[in-house]
Amino acid sequence: MGEFELIRRFFAAAPCAQTAAGVALGIGDDCALLQLAAGEQLAVSTDTLVAGVHFPDPCDAFLLGQRALAVAASDLAAMGAAPLAFTLALTLPAAEAAWLEAFARGLGQMAHGCGLALVGGDTTRGPLSLTLTVFGRLPAGLALTRSGARVGDLLCVGGSLGDAAGALALVLGQQQVEEALAAPLLARYWAPQPQLALGQLLRGKATAALDISDGLLADCGHIARASGVALLIERERLPLSPALLAIYDREAALNHALAGGDDYRLAFTLPAAQMAELQAAWPELTVVGRVEQGEGVQLLDAGGRSLDLPETGYQHFRP
Amino acid sequence: MGEFELIRRFFAAAPCAQTAAGVALGIGDDCALLQLAAGEQLAVSTDTLVAGVHFPDPCDAFLLGQRALAVAASDLAAMGAAPLAFTLALTLPAAEAAWLEAFARGLGQMAHGCGLALVGGDTTRGPLSLTLTVFGRLPAGLALTRSGARVGDLLCVGGSLGDAAGALALVLGQQQVEEALAAPLLARYWAPQPQLALGQLLRGKATAALDISDGLLADCGHIARASGVALLIERERLPLSPALLAIYDREAALNHALAGGDDYRLAFTLPAAQMAELQAAWPELTVVGRVEQGEGVQLLDAGGRSLDLPETGYQHFRP
Numbered sequence: 001m002g003e004f005e006l007i008r009r010f011f012a013a014a015p016c017a018q019t020a021a022g023v024a025l026g027i028g029d030d031c032a033l034l035q036l037a038a039g040e041q042l043a044v045s046t047d048t049l050v051a052g053v054h055f056p057d058p059c060d061a062f063l064l065g066q067r068a069l070a071v072a073a074s075d076l077a078a079m080g081a082a083p084l085a086f087t088l089a090l091t092l093p094a095a096e097a098a099w100l101e102a103f104a105r106g107l108g109q110m111a112h113g114c115g116l117a118l119v120g121g122d123t124t125r126g127p128l129s130l131t132l133t134v135f136g137r138l139p140a141g142l143a144l145t146r147s148g149a150r151v152g153d154l155l156c157v158g159g160s161l162g163d164a165a166g167a168l169a170l171v172l173g174q175q176q177v178e179e180a181l182a183a184p185l186l187a188r189y190w191a192p193q194p195q196l197a198l199g200q201l202l203r204g205k206a207t208a209a210l211d212i213s214d215g216l217l218a219d220c221g222h223i224a225r226a227s228g229v230a231l232l233i234e235r236e237r238l239p240l241s242p243a244l245l246a247i248y249d250r251e252a253a254l255n256h257a258l259a260g261g262d263d264y265r266l267a268f269t270l271p272a273a274q275m276a277e278l279q280a281a282w283p284e285l286t287v288v289g290r291v292e293q294g295e296g297v298q299l300l301d302a303g304g305r306s307l308d309l310p311e312t313g314y315q316h317f318r319p
Numbered sequence: 320m321g322e323f324e325l326i327r328r329f330f331a332a333a334p335c336a337q338t339a340a341g342v343a344l345g346i347g348d349d350c351a352l353l354q355l356a357a358g359e360q361l362a363v364s365t366d367t368l369v370a371g372v373h374f375p376d377p378c379d380a381f382l383l384g385q386r387a388l389a390v391a392a393s394d395l396a397a398m399g400a401a402p403l404a405f406t407l408a409l410t411l412p413a414a415e416a417a418w419l420e421a422f423a424r425g426l427g428q429m430a431h432g433c434g435l436a437l438v439g440g441d442t443t444r445g446p447l448s449l450t451l452t453v454f455g456r457l458p459a460g461l462a463l464t465r466s467g468a469r470v471g472d473l474l475c476v477g478g479s480l481g482d483a484a485g486a487l488a489l490v491l492g493q494q495q496v497e498e499a500l501a502a503p504l505l506a507r508y509w510a511p512q513p514q515l516a517l518g519q520l521l522r523g524k525a526t527a528a529l530d531i532s533d534g535l536l537a538d539c540g541h542i543a544r545a546s547g548v549a550l551l552i553e554r555e556r557l558p559l560s561p562a563l564l565a566i567y568d569r570e571a572a573l574n575h576a577l578a579g580g581d582d583y584r585l586a587f588t589l590p591a592a593q594m595a596e597l598q599a600a601w602p603e604l605t606v607v608g609r610v611e612q613g614e615g616v617q618l619l620d621a622g623g624r625s626l627d628l629p630e631t632g633y634q635h636f637r638p
Contacts, residue, residue, distance in 0.1 A: 024360055028545075029464050030397035030529055031362035033457070036355055041343055043350035044438065046406040046452060050445035078349035087365040089408075089450040119363065122450070126369035131408040131441070131450035133365060138352070145348050210349055226347075 065106025081136025165260020384425025400455025484579020
């Protein structure tokens with residue numbers, strides 16, 4: 001048995017590979033088989049993480065396993081899909097048992113937390129990279145797309161912004177702070193929690209949604225373009241965590257929230273009539289702006305005056 | 320707009336990205352949406368090809384695009400699934416327009432031939448590799464797995480074997496033959512035709528099936544293990560193409576057919592009562608052996624005597 005055959009057996013035995021509802025056949029044949037209920041659609045998304053581009057190399061294998069699946073699962077949250085399963089294509093320079101054990105443990109923990117079953121994949125030799133394809137279930141017609149925002153809707157986010165961008169300097173070792181301060185930000189970088197429950201809550205309510213990966217400004221630009229509207233963001237409304245403000249001054253924290261990335265919070269547009277009920281169900285929900293006629297994204301100060309946009313184009317990790 | 324945004328637009332405009340039956344939402348949102356008919360299951364398979372490991376680097380981008388999708392789609396054929404869609408995760412050191420144009424053309428041609436719609440993916444910067452995830456539809460309960468072979472069944476293959484393995488020396492430039500001789504073998508290496516129609520024909524008839532990627536002997540070992548039976552292969556029955564025999568003597572050709580790989584023909588077990596009808600529908604169908612009690616794979620000569628197995632463990636391309 002080659003070392004790569006060993007890897008396959010290793011993942012096949014992982015707890016996240018257990019057969020789940022909706023999985024008719026898991027790992028081990030030419031294909032996995034997924035089953036939907038009547039009237040359901042399957043949501044599919046693929047994400048690749050390359051060592052040295054999307055994460056530091058070397059890095060902690062447990063954390064990498066967590067983060068890789070979280071990033072991929074966040075796309076299911078953005079569509080309002082219920083988590084079902086995923087495949088993992090893992091390319092490795094060599095098979096090291098300790099690395100694999102830690103990676104599979106991190107992956108398994110996130111899979112368990114998200115409710116995603118590992119149903120297949122591929123293991124190949126080469127420069128370290130990972131491609132995950134995630135699957136979710138949705139009642140037909142209820143997917144949250146980017147294109148439905150309407151003039152008059154409120155612009156909302158599902159929680160504090162900028163934490164992961166604020167953590168990046170710590171991840172890269174460019175900044176040192178005491179561990180108690182660093183830990184909560186690092187957790188938001190390495191183990192973002194895909195807002196799967198929120199996404200499902202927004203079905204039939206939000207008019208447009210996505211998950212913030214490139215930064216609020218850049219991602220709101222995607223909604224504005226797809227929906228043919230303008231999004232106005234009120235800078236002073238952006239929710240900032242105590243953890244971020246413990247390390248950065250308010251100005252720097254706001255810039256992380258606007259132009260940073262890797263938040264994996266949902267951003268969405270919502271008719272005002274939906275607000276009260278949703279905010280009761282999801283207390284972290286924060287209104288950060290509104291939809292108007294026009295195009296693109298505008299940033300407003302507390303007095304409603306237009307501000308220059310900070311430089312965007314967050315590039316995630318780059319060595 | 321960054322160069323990678325350009326790539327995304329490029330693929331979004333490719334003919335293979337057209338919305339097809341079963342694709343409720345294609346490229347451009349957080350997820351694609353697939354739709355099944357009542358009573359159907361979704362077959363899913365993921366394959367990674369790494370430059371320098373699974374294909375020569377550099378290589379012709381058009382041929383790479385064809386081959387990458389064919390290899391992935393062959394897993395759908397092996398389950399008896401009807402082709403539906405695929406995602407492409409493409410990792411590239413740089414975005415070169417000519418390379419991308421040729422690659423997308425090769426990919427699009429194979430996608431069109433197979434009936435697969437490109438519904439999403441990811442484009443990242445890094446060492447060249449491709450991960451494709453393919454999706455097919457199947458009536459629930461009719462998937463061809465590896466585990467149903469029964470004592471008394473015939474062992475069959477869907478066409479000539481060994482061509483791609485025979486082409487490898489040409490691909491690697493280790494052997495030179497005139498172009499008219501090389502062309503048909505090289506076509507079998509670079510553009511294998513996934514046996515999707517045959518797979519669907521075998522639904523409800525074959526008791527076990529897979530596609531031959533590691534060589535007949537190794538892959539029959541998978542069926543034998545999964546089904547708890549022994550597979551007997553009669554060496555003189557192996558179908559060899561005129562193209563293979565034009566370059567190799569019969570002994571070398573038989574070794575390519577047994578221990579080579581990359582055939583992407585289906586191998587399957589079939590109750591004898593099914594033979595006549597299937598052979599009428601698929602003239603290339605060839606009986607190469609039978610299922611008996613026991614375990615593992617045995618190789619027999621024309622007189623039914625057991626032969627030593629040639630060395631297996633075909634490693635596909637390796638520099």
